[in-house]
Amino acid sequence: MFSPRPVLLAVAAVLLSTVGVASADPPSWQRIEPALKTPWSDQVSPSNALPEYPRPQLTRDRWQNLNGVWQFSKATAGEAPPIGKNLAERILVPYPVESALSGIMRHETNMWYRRTFTVPREWRDRVVLRFQAVDWATTVWVNGKQVTRHTGGYDAFSVDVTDALKSSGDQEIVVGVSDPNDAGEQPLGKQRKPGDGIFYTPSSGIWQTVWLEPVAATHIERLDMTPDLAKSALALNVRATGGGIVEAVAYDGDRMVGRVSGMANAPLSLPVPKPHLWTPDDPHLYTLRVKLNGDQVGSYFGMRSISLGKTSDGKTRMLLNGKFVMQMGPLDQGFWPDGIHTAPTDAALRFDLEQEKALGFNMVRKHIKVEPDRWYYHADRLGLLVWQDMPSMMTGREASPTGRANFESELHRMIDQHKSFTSIVTWVPFNEGWGDYEVGRIADQVKAWDPSRLVNAESGVNCCDSEPDSGRGDMYDNHLYIGPGAPMPSETRAAVDGEYGGLGLKTPGHEFDPAGSFAYEIVPNSTVLTDRYVDLQKRLTLIKQRCGVSAGVYTQTTDVEKEINGFWTYDRQVSKMDFAKVRAANEALIRSADTAPPGEFPPGKPGIDGIDAYAFNEGQGTVARDSVGGHDATVTNGGWADSALTLTGNGQADTGAPLLDTSGNYTVSAWVKFNEVGGAFQTVVSQDGPRDSAFFLQYSGADRKLAFSFVGERALAPVTPVAGQWYHLVGVRDAAHGQLKLYVDGQPAAVRDACLTDKTTGNTVIGRGKYGGNPVDFLNGSVDEVRVYDRALTDAEVAAVHTRGR
Known part of the structure; x- marks a missing residue:
C-alpha cells in the first residue's frame, strides 16, 4: 500500500508488442475524434507519439523513448499498485487523459499507468528513467519496487532505476498519478473542471515525454548557462551527480571558439571572443560539448543580455544587448483541441511560434503554462523573446501555508530548469491576482534565483484581484481590454502593456463551443478585424513614443475553447486576419522612432468659472441650465432637493454635447453626497467614448475610495467617504505631464501617471459612466455645482473653486 497523503496513485503501461495478456483479443488504443481537429491530429499514432529527443540543451546519443501505448485504469485512493496485473484500458502516452489523442478523453482524479520495456544489452x-x-502527484514502481515520488505538474523529474532492474527480460513500470485539479492547492x-470562459479543460496524468537513458555513475544532470557579455564569456556551471573535472568546448558552426576546464558543480567562465550576439533579427546560436569522466553531452547557447536602462528621452526601458528594442508579441496559451496541454506533434508545437514570427512579432508571452523543452528550443532558433509565466494557483482562494510552499517550490524548479534558454528574458510569477500573495517578496526571490533576467512581479497589477502594486520587479504591467493602456515608466521600472486586444471573429465550423463563443469585442468579418488590429498597433506606437512603454502583448495567438480572439482558429485551420497587414503593422511599431514630441495644448479659458457650469437650482422640471456655456442638460429619472440634483441609481443629466477635448488638458469639478458607499461604483461626471467613458469622476466601489479614473487607471483618495456627507471632488487631467490628479475638499488627494487618452465625441454626462458600450455606475445620491474647464487647474485654483462652496 502507498501513502494516501497526498494520494499518489500508480498507473501502468504496456506496449502491446511486449506485454502478454490473458485474452486472445487484447484491448487496443482507440482513436477518438476531438471536438475540433488540427492539421496534425491524424498524424498521431502509437508508432510516432512525439518521437523526438525531448531535451535539446542536454542531449545524449543513447536513449529509449517510452512514449506509446500503455495500459491504463481509473484508481481508487489508497489501493495497492497493480504490480504484475494487466489493466483494462489503453492510453497513448504522453497525451493527457482528458484529451482525445490519449484515447481516454475523460477526467480522472486518480489513475494507474503500466507498461513493460527491455534494457538493451x-x-x-x-x-535513468525520466x-x-x-x-x-506521481509515484513510480519498477519491477514492484517503489523508486520515486514527485509532486509538480510542470517540471521534469528522474530516478536511477538500475537497482530495481532484473538481469534480463521484460521490466515492468507502474505509475500512479493523483491530480486534484481545481480542488487542490497546487x-x-x-x-x-469543467473548462469555462477564460479557463479551460484540465490536463491530468503524463503529458510530456517519458524516456530511459544509460549514464555513468558520475554524470551530468544539468547545464546552467548565462551569457556574460561584459567578459565575452559564457558563465557555466556543470551540475553533476558527483565530482570530477569537466571540459567544455564551444563551437560556432564547425569552428571552435572557446574552451574551459574545471570542477563540476562550480562556476566556470567559457571564453567566447567577439561574441556574435543573439537577437530576434539574428538568432545566432553556438554549439557546446561537455565531458565529465567519460560522460558526454551536447548543448547550445546564445549570447545576449537583457536589462533596464534610460533612453535618450530619460525614460526607463527594457534593453536587449544594451539597446532599446520594442518587444511586441502575442499572449500564447499553448492549448490544443486534440491534445489540450500537449501539442499533437513537434511540427504542431513549432507551428505557433513559426506563425508568430511570420506575423512580425519579436516576443511571445507564454501564459500561465510551461511548455516542453523543445518549445523553447524552437523559440531560441526562430528568434522570439519569451516572457515565461508561472502557472497560477486557484483564483479567488487564499493560499494556505501548504499551498504557498508548493507554489514556491515549483516556481524555483521551473526557473532552474529553464534558465539556460536564450529566448527567455522575463519571469512572471503572478497574473492579475490569481492566487497571489506577498508579491514583493516573491519578486525579490525570483530575482535572487536568477539575477540575469527581468522580473514582472505581477502582470496586470492594475486590474482584477491583484494586490496593490508592490513597486517591486523590473516593470509596471498594465492590462486593458480593448486598450492598449498607456502606463508610464518610473525611475526604476519600465512600463509594459502586458495584455490588450482580444478582438474576436466567429468562424463557423471552427468554433469549439459556438453557443458559448465570446471575445472582448466581436467584429463582423476579417477585413474589419484586420483594420481594428492595425488601429490598435498605431495607438501602441504613439504610447511607445510618448509614454515610454517598452512592450505590448496582444491577446492572442489562437482561439482557445470558448475564446474566439485569436489570429488563428483553435484548430489552426483558418487564419482570421490579413496577415500581410498584421506583419506590416507589427514591424512598423517595432521599428518606429523611440520618441515623439508631445502634443501642443491650448491655454484654455482663464479664470475659475469654467466653460460650462450646472448649479442645479431649478428645483423642478427636466432641464438643468448651463450658466456659463450653451449646453443645458436633460435630466432623466432625477429629482430636486436642497438646491441640488438627486439621483437614485438609475438617472442622469445629459449635457447633449462633448464638452471637453479629452485628448488634452481639462478639469472636472463637482459637489457630491452619496446615499451609500458599498461595493458598487458610482460615477459623478464622465464623458462617453465609443466603448468606455474617457474619464470617470467617481466613487470606486472596488477600492471603497473616491477616484478620478481612466479605464485601468485610478487616482484614489486615501480615505473612505462617509454616506450622507458632502464632498467637493475635482479631477484634473494634466496631459502635458501624463497625470491624473484628484482633489478632495480643495486639497490634493492623489496623483496617477496616465500618459495618453483619445479625443471622444460622446456627450458629457452627470450621474453615470459608460463601460463596454453600456451605461454603468449610476449615482445614488445628490450632485451640485458641476463645472468643467478646458485646461488643467492649479492647486491654488482648485482651492479657490472649493472656497466658493455650494
Missing part, C-alpha cells in the same frame, strides 16, 4: 552503465512532466494555471 549494450547498456552497461546506470539506467519524466518530462506529469500532472500532478499550481494549475488555466485548468478547470
Whole structure:
C-alpha cells in the first residue's frame, strides 16, 4: 500500500508488442475524434507519439523513448499498485487523459499507468528513467519496487532505476498519478473542471515525454548557462551527480571558439571572443560539448543580455544587448483541441511560434503554462523573446501555508530548469491576482534565483484581484481590454502593456463551443478585424513614443475553447486576419522612432468659472441650465432637493454635447453626497467614448475610495467617504505631464501617471459612466455645482473653486 497523503496513485503501461495478456483479443488504443481537429491530429499514432529527443540543451546519443501505448485504469485512493496485473484500458502516452489523442478523453482524479520495456544489452552503465512532466502527484514502481515520488505538474523529474532492474527480460513500470485539479492547492494555471470562459479543460496524468537513458555513475544532470557579455564569456556551471573535472568546448558552426576546464558543480567562465550576439533579427546560436569522466553531452547557447536602462528621452526601458528594442508579441496559451496541454506533434508545437514570427512579432508571452523543452528550443532558433509565466494557483482562494510552499517550490524548479534558454528574458510569477500573495517578496526571490533576467512581479497589477502594486520587479504591467493602456515608466521600472486586444471573429465550423463563443469585442468579418488590429498597433506606437512603454502583448495567438480572439482558429485551420497587414503593422511599431514630441495644448479659458457650469437650482422640471456655456442638460429619472440634483441609481443629466477635448488638458469639478458607499461604483461626471467613458469622476466601489479614473487607471483618495456627507471632488487631467490628479475638499488627494487618452465625441454626462458600450455606475445620491474647464487647474485654483462652496 502507498501513502494516501497526498494520494499518489500508480498507473501502468504496456506496449502491446511486449506485454502478454490473458485474452486472445487484447484491448487496443482507440482513436477518438476531438471536438475540433488540427492539421496534425491524424498524424498521431502509437508508432510516432512525439518521437523526438525531448531535451535539446542536454542531449545524449543513447536513449529509449517510452512514449506509446500503455495500459491504463481509473484508481481508487489508497489501493495497492497493480504490480504484475494487466489493466483494462489503453492510453497513448504522453497525451493527457482528458484529451482525445490519449484515447481516454475523460477526467480522472486518480489513475494507474503500466507498461513493460527491455534494457538493451549494450547498456552497461546506470539506467535513468525520466519524466518530462506529469500532472500532478506521481509515484513510480519498477519491477514492484517503489523508486520515486514527485509532486509538480510542470517540471521534469528522474530516478536511477538500475537497482530495481532484473538481469534480463521484460521490466515492468507502474505509475500512479493523483491530480486534484481545481480542488487542490497546487499550481494549475488555466485548468478547470469543467473548462469555462477564460479557463479551460484540465490536463491530468503524463503529458510530456517519458524516456530511459544509460549514464555513468558520475554524470551530468544539468547545464546552467548565462551569457556574460561584459567578459565575452559564457558563465557555466556543470551540475553533476558527483565530482570530477569537466571540459567544455564551444563551437560556432564547425569552428571552435572557446574552451574551459574545471570542477563540476562550480562556476566556470567559457571564453567566447567577439561574441556574435543573439537577437530576434539574428538568432545566432553556438554549439557546446561537455565531458565529465567519460560522460558526454551536447548543448547550445546564445549570447545576449537583457536589462533596464534610460533612453535618450530619460525614460526607463527594457534593453536587449544594451539597446532599446520594442518587444511586441502575442499572449500564447499553448492549448490544443486534440491534445489540450500537449501539442499533437513537434511540427504542431513549432507551428505557433513559426506563425508568430511570420506575423512580425519579436516576443511571445507564454501564459500561465510551461511548455516542453523543445518549445523553447524552437523559440531560441526562430528568434522570439519569451516572457515565461508561472502557472497560477486557484483564483479567488487564499493560499494556505501548504499551498504557498508548493507554489514556491515549483516556481524555483521551473526557473532552474529553464534558465539556460536564450529566448527567455522575463519571469512572471503572478497574473492579475490569481492566487497571489506577498508579491514583493516573491519578486525579490525570483530575482535572487536568477539575477540575469527581468522580473514582472505581477502582470496586470492594475486590474482584477491583484494586490496593490508592490513597486517591486523590473516593470509596471498594465492590462486593458480593448486598450492598449498607456502606463508610464518610473525611475526604476519600465512600463509594459502586458495584455490588450482580444478582438474576436466567429468562424463557423471552427468554433469549439459556438453557443458559448465570446471575445472582448466581436467584429463582423476579417477585413474589419484586420483594420481594428492595425488601429490598435498605431495607438501602441504613439504610447511607445510618448509614454515610454517598452512592450505590448496582444491577446492572442489562437482561439482557445470558448475564446474566439485569436489570429488563428483553435484548430489552426483558418487564419482570421490579413496577415500581410498584421506583419506590416507589427514591424512598423517595432521599428518606429523611440520618441515623439508631445502634443501642443491650448491655454484654455482663464479664470475659475469654467466653460460650462450646472448649479442645479431649478428645483423642478427636466432641464438643468448651463450658466456659463450653451449646453443645458436633460435630466432623466432625477429629482430636486436642497438646491441640488438627486439621483437614485438609475438617472442622469445629459449635457447633449462633448464638452471637453479629452485628448488634452481639462478639469472636472463637482459637489457630491452619496446615499451609500458599498461595493458598487458610482460615477459623478464622465464623458462617453465609443466603448468606455474617457474619464470617470467617481466613487470606486472596488477600492471603497473616491477616484478620478481612466479605464485601468485610478487616482484614489486615501480615505473612505462617509454616506450622507458632502464632498467637493475635482479631477484634473494634466496631459502635458501624463497625470491624473484628484482633489478632495480643495486639497490634493492623489496623483496617477496616465500618459495618453483619445479625443471622444460622446456627450458629457452627470450621474453615470459608460463601460463596454453600456451605461454603468449610476449615482445614488445628490450632485451640485458641476463645472468643467478646458485646461488643467492649479492647486491654488482648485482651492479657490472649493472656497466658493455650494
